[in-house]
Amino acid sequence: MPEYRLSITKAITNDYxxxxxxxxxxxxxxxxxxxxxxxxxxxxxxIVSITALMIAAxxxxxxxKMINENQIVDGIVASIELNTKRGTIYIDYVYREGKYRxxxxxxxxxxxxxxxxxxxxxxxxxxxxxRKALIAGLYTxxxxxx
Numbered sequence: 001m002p003e004y005r006l007s008i009t010k011a012i013t014n015d016y017x018x019x020x021x022x023x024x025x026x027x028x029x030x031x032x033x034x035x036x037x038x039x040x041x042x043x044x045x046x047i048v049s050i051t052a053l054m055i056a057a058x059x060x061x062x063x064x065k066m067i068n069e070n071q072i073v074d075g076i077v078a079s080i081e082l083n084t085k086r087g088t089i090y091i092d093y094v095y096r097e098g099k100y101r102x103x104x105x106x107x108x109x110x111x112x113x114x115x116x117x118x119x120x121x122x123x124x125x126x127x128x129x130x131r132k133a134l135i136a137g138l139y140t141x142x143x144x145x146x
Contacts, residue, residue, distance in 0.1 A: 015059070
């Protein structure tokens with residue numbers, strides 16, 4: 001059984017790609033309503049919205065897969081680049097005797113700004129491609145054991 005479980009709220013509010021792919025269709029709906037039904041605009045927004053939702057679904061499945069595989073290692077925050085609304089967190093970790101550096105594109109939130117360079121973190125690693133990893137604290141909550 002995985003050590004962590006997905007926190008949908010954390011995943012959506014911290015993951016830059018997931019957040020934007022879920023917000024875009026909402027914005028498209030508002031624009032469609034405000035433009036009083038321009039058929040060309042509605043068609044373009046529908047296609048782009050469906051594409052964004054598909055990307056969000058793929059990203060969500062990938063995150064779930066990494067949590068369920070339970071490949072967790074200790075890592076260290078190598079560096080952080082934060083802008084006003086988003087940022088990148090670089091993490092270094094060792095997995096199966098290989099050293100890796102992965103980056104995460106995050107939305108600037110209280111959770112993402114909590115991390116500082118040199119912090120130790122728990123890292124979820126994709127065993128098929130160890131170059132892909134996630135900071136567990138940005139996507140999960142610890143599973144309660146009984």
